[in-house]
Amino acid sequence: MKRLMCASAVLAMLAVSAAPLFAGDAAAGKEVYKAQKCSMCHQIGGEGGKMGGALDSVGTKRDAEWLKKYIKDPKSVEAASKMKAYPGLSDKELDDLVAHLLTLKAEPKK
Numbered sequence: 001m002k003r004l005m006c007a008s009a010v011l012a013m014l015a016v017s018a019a020p021l022f023a024g025d026a027a028a029g030k031e032v033y034k035a036q037k038c039s040m041c042h043q044i045g046g047e048g049g050k051m052g053g054a055l056d057s058v059g060t061k062r063d064a065e066w067l068k069k070y071i072k073d074p075k076s077v078e079a080a081s082k083m084k085a086y087p088g089l090s091d092k093e094l095d096d097l098v099a100h101l102l103t104l105k106a107e108p109k110k
């Protein structure tokens with residue numbers, strides 16, 4: 001019995017610590033990306049503006065926490081960033097958007 005309780009405690013902990021990473025819905029995030037017009041400044045698959053650089057491989061170099069913080073307030077992460085801040089996104093929109101970005105794992109073009 002004791003062992004069983006231990007195992008379920010470990011499982012519960014795993015579930016809690018894994019949750020933030022999988023909270024987002026990437027398909028919904030793609031819509032947030034469109035609605036927020038991120039493509040005015042960013043390219044994905046060769047489509048979009050060039051000012052902010054391509055995001056095709058952003059999922060290989062950034063993690064969820066970094067992305068969330070950055071999108072909400074770029075200057076809090078990189079003081080010289082020229083990107084517009086998005087403090088008005090809801091937690092869900094941000095989670096979804098970040099889930100979408102994390103699926104972008106193309107090989108960086110050299």
Ligand code: HEC
Pocket residue numbers: 033036037038039040041042051052053055058061062067070071078080081082083084086097101
């Ligand atoms: C007005 C233009 C503009 C818009 C709109 C914009 N960005 Fe950016 N973004 C930039 C620029 C410029 C940078 C490069 C930051 C710098 O100046 O150092 C950047 C950087 C980023 C980065 C960091 C890339 C990296 O790995 O260094 C991410 C991620 C990003 N933008 C996501 C988004 C998302 C998501 C949206 C829509 C919610 C968005 N951006 C809208 C201009 C923009």
